[in-house]
Amino acid sequence: xxxxxxxxxxSSLCLSMAPVAGLLALVWARLRPxxxxxxxxxxxxxxxxxxxxGTPVRHLCPWAVPSPDQPSPPAQRLPQxxxxxxxxxxxxxxxxxxxxxxxxxxxDRYVRIPPMPQATKPHLENLxxxxxxxxxxxxxxxLGVDRISKLASNENPIGxxxxxxxxxxxxxxxxxxxxxxxxxxxKSAICDVFGAAPxxxxxxxxxxxxxxxxxxxxxxxxxxxxxxxxxxxxxxAAAILNQADIKSVPLDPSERxxxxxxxxxxxDRTRLVWVANPNNPTGTIVMRExxxxxxxxxxxTATVVLDEAYFDFARDEAIPDSLELVKAGRNIIxxxxxxxxxxxxxxxxxxxxxxxxxxxxxxRMREPFNVNLLAQRAAAAALYDREHLENTLHHNRKSLERxxxxxxxxxxxxxxxxxxxVWAEFPFxxxxxxxxxxxxxxIVRTGDIFGRPxxxxxxxxxxxxxxxxxxxxxxxxxxxxx
Ligand SMILES: Cc1ncc(COP(=O)(O)O)c(C=O)c1O
Numbered sequence: 001x002x003x004x005x006x007x008x009x010x011s012s013l014c015l016s017m018a019p020v021a022g023l024l025a026l027v028w029a030r031l032r033p034x035x036x037x038x039x040x041x042x043x044x045x046x047x048x049x050x051x052x053x054g055t056p057v058r059h060l061c062p063w064a065v066p067s068p069d070q071p072s073p074p075a076q077r078l079p080q081x082x083x084x085x086x087x088x089x090x091x092x093x094x095x096x097x098x099x100x101x102x103x104x105x106x107x108d109r110y111v112r113i114p115p116m117p118q119a120t121k122p123h124l125e126n127l128x129x130x131x132x133x134x135x136x137x138x139x140x141x142x143l144g145v146d147r148i149s150k151l152a153s154n155e156n157p158i159g160x161x162x163x164x165x166x167x168x169x170x171x172x173x174x175x176x177x178x179x180x181x182x183x184x185x186x187k188s189a190i191c192d193v194f195g196a197a198p199x200x201x202x203x204x205x206x207x208x209x210x211x212x213x214x215x216x217x218x219x220x221x222x223x224x225x226x227x228x229x230x231x232x233x234x235x236x237a238a239a240i241l242n243q244a245d246i247k248s249v250p251l252d253p254s255e256r257x258x259x260x261x262x263x264x265x266x267x268d269r270t271r272l273v274w275v276a277n278p279n280n281p282t283g284t285i286v287m288r289e290x291x292x293x294x295x296x297x298x299x300x301t302a303t304v305v306l307d308e309a310y311f312d313f314a315r316d317e318a319i320p321d322s323l324e325l326v327k328a329g330r331n332i333i334x335x336x337x338x339x340x341x342x343x344x345x346x347x348x349x350x351x352x353x354x355x356x357x358x359x360x361x362x363x364r365m366r367e368p369f370n371v372n373l374l375a376q377r378a379a380a381a382a383l384y385d386r387e388h389l390e391n392t393l394h395h396n397r398k399s400l401e402r403x404x405x406x407x408x409x410x411x412x413x414x415x416x417x418x419x420x421x422v423w424a425e426f427p428f429x430x431x432x433x434x435x436x437x438x439x440x441x442x443i444v445r446t447g448d449i450f451g452r453p454x455x456x457x458x459x460x461x462x463x464x465x466x467x468x469x470x471x472x473x474x475x476x477x478x479x480x481x482x
Pocket of ligand 1: 209276309348349
């Protein structure tokens with residue numbers, strides 16, 4: 001082979017390698033640490049730089065500089081992973097955000113700038129996080145128990161109406177669409193079933209959402225609300241959120257709302273008075289006549305909210321009916337929910353009966369798509385399922401009797417309940433009893449969250465759950481007094 005041919009072959013090989021070499025050179029150029037003058041070279045990752053309090057970061061990120069009354073935090077090491085990224089990318093002014101602040105490379109230094117506390121309103125510090133019943137899966141993880149009965153959240157043990165389930169299944173293919181902002185179908189069902197006019201009805205994402213809206217609509221800083229104590233915790237949350245003062249009126253000795261005392265507690269600053277009937281957590285009721293007298297004695301400037309979350313369970317009693325009172329032009333708002341007797345707690349749907357002018361305000365305030373598609377369809381169907389409602393009420397009566405009997409036979413004192421749970425007092429602090437029940441897989445509610453540490457609240461369960469409770473309670477009490 002001639003030398004000319006050999007040279008040609010060598011050069012064509014070189015040419016074919018050129019792109020690969022070029023690519024390698026590019027990767028190296030990107031990944032190699034920048035060659036800074038010796039003085040400025042970055043320390044290797046093992047010697048991580050710390051915040052230098054003297055580093056002038058003001059011009060880079062003025063808002064991150066601690067104010068004079070907010071002293072600079074101590075120097076801190078960079079997380080290794082963040083350093084590695086900086087190092088590999090070789091950037092000099094890269095900012096990396098994390099929940100520990102941001103990291104900024106400045107010349108040969110890395111500075112970690114702590115997060116600025118975001119300026120939420122100071123009064124929100126007074127809000128307590130809602131404490132829900134312990135979830136079944138959490139208990140399973142913690143204790144590894146197989147048989148778990150959750151009797152803690154006043155849910156419907158017989159489940160949702162089959163009509164509601166069918167309605168949900170039928171609209172699953174439509175969930176890429178927004179729900180009906182006018183809530184036509186569900187509102188029509190409410191009006192039809194209860195005999196309400198559409199202008200007297202607002203539908204919410206659970207009655208919790210409506211409680212929130214009422215707080216925003218009625219309360220300004222310095223206003224007052226009157227609540228019974230203990231009662232549903234969200235009334236006070238709505239007051240705190242809107243900087244209103246709370247007047248708590250203790251229940252009477254038979255654990256009922258003390259309406260006379262509540263009326264007496266009202267002042268010209270009172271804007272909302274909350275009456276849960278039946279009351280949560282006690283399950284007690286106030287009667288129609290006494291409620292009428294109460295409405296007459298509350299100042300005209302205060303609106304009474306009658307929360308009827310458990311209305312169906314007490315429907316045979318002579319209790320007030322918010323819709324009748326709204327129709328009669330009384331200064332009242334009624335709240336109902338499909339979370340309890342209708343078994344749709346997981347879908348979040350509740351509604352209010354209220355005067356048209358107030359309904360109009362809430363309609364303008366509410367999120368346009370506050371009630372999701374599945375909830376609207378399920379509610380519209382469930383409201384017509386009278387058989388499911390009757391089965392629920394029948395089952396509930398049996399469960400309440402079983403709970404009360406079990407409590408009495410273990411030395412507790414059950415309060416007569418008109419809801420779907422029993423409030424029981426024991427002659428001792430119930431936290432250890434709650435724990436002993438938990439260890440056997442029974443979840444109830446302790447009274448301490450309602451300010452009554454010697455009480456328990458036990459929700460109605462399925463027959464199997466009731467058996468489990470009946471067997472576990474004596475064992476739990478025995479564990480406390482061996
Ligand atoms: C008295 C009372 N009102 C309102 C609610 C909230 O119900 P919803 O699930 O509709 O938000 C509850 C829930 O437990 C309650 O006990």
